[in-house]
Amino acid sequence: ETGVTQTPRHLVMGMTNKKSLKCEQHLGHNAMYWYKQSAKKPLELMFVYNFKEQTENNSVPSRFSPECPNSSHLFLHLHTLQPEDSALYLCASSQELAGRTYEQYFGPGTRLTVT
Amino acid sequence: AQSVTQPDIHITVSEGASLELRCNYSYGATPYLFWYVQSPGQGLQLLLKYFSGDTLVQGIKGFEAEFKRSQSSFNLRKPSVHWSDAAEYFCAVGGNKLVFGAGTILRVKS
Numbered sequence: 001e002t003g004v005t006q007t008p009r010h011l012v013m014g015m016t017n018k019k020s021l022k023c024e025q026h027l028g029h030n031a032m033y034w035y036k037q038s039a040k041k042p043l044e045l046m047f048v049y050n051f052k053e054q055t056e057n058n059s060v061p062s063r064f065s066p067e068c069p070n071s072s073h074l075f076l077h078l079h080t081l082q083p084e085d086s087a088l089y090l091c092a093s094s095q096e097l098a099g100r101t102y103e104q105y106f107g108p109g110t111r112l113t114v115t
Numbered sequence: 116a117q118s119v120t121q122p123d124i125h126i127t128v129s130e131g132a133s134l135e136l137r138c139n140y141s142y143g144a145t146p147y148l149f150w151y152v153q154s155p156g157q158g159l160q161l162l163l164k165y166f167s168g169d170t171l172v173q174g175i176k177g178f179e180a181e182f183k184r185s186q187s188s189f190n191l192r193k194p195s196v197h198w199s200d201a202a203e204y205f206c207a208v209g210g211n212k213l214v215f216g217a218g219t220i221l222r223v224k225s
Contacts, residue, residue: 104159
């Protein structure tokens with residue numbers, strides 16, 4: 001599927017590095033999301049953007065910094081990460097109407113390893 | 116608040132056998148319900164969705180799900196499982212946000 005793309009697909013970084021994850025959606029949606037998926041843990045919603053405005057931040061540490069310059073692009077800036085931040089980071093998009101969330105479409109994810 | 120329970124963490128079925136994955140939800144209003152599938156190292160793919168109307172919904176890859184309001188359930192079924200169906204399956208309920216269950220890992224034995 002090419003509706004939601006993510007780059008890079010794999011990333012290895014040291015704890016002192018700074019890197020960014022990129023997500024782009026080609027579906028004309030107005031909402032975008034970052035999720036964290038760790039082994040043996042439920043999917044964790046990190047951030048929600050609706051019409052480029054951040055509408056949800058689920059107590060995510062400040063070492064993760066999202067950016068949404070327009071409704072098609074979403075970034076996750078990473079700095080001074082910890083080994084426990086190693087996970088699959090998934091981006092998704094959806095159409096939100098009248099306060100309800102419809103189906104979300106996911107990108108393939110970025111597998112992040114923090115050494 | 117919305118919540119989703121998938122009671123089975125793992126399920127193993129033989130190839131060609133039928134499959135049912137259970138999903139129970141909690142939501143105060145009419146729910147939007149979804150099933151997703153995830154292969155290892157990949158994103159989640161939407162299998163099917165229920166918004167309203169016919170309570171039996173058809174999805175991709177031969178899957179179907181039935182909404183039962185009285186049981187607060189939305190179980191996923193497939194009449195004959197293929198080895199390529201081995202993956203993790205997530206049920207989700209949508210209201211003002213999408214809430215996912217913890218997932219069920221399906222193993223298919225030949």
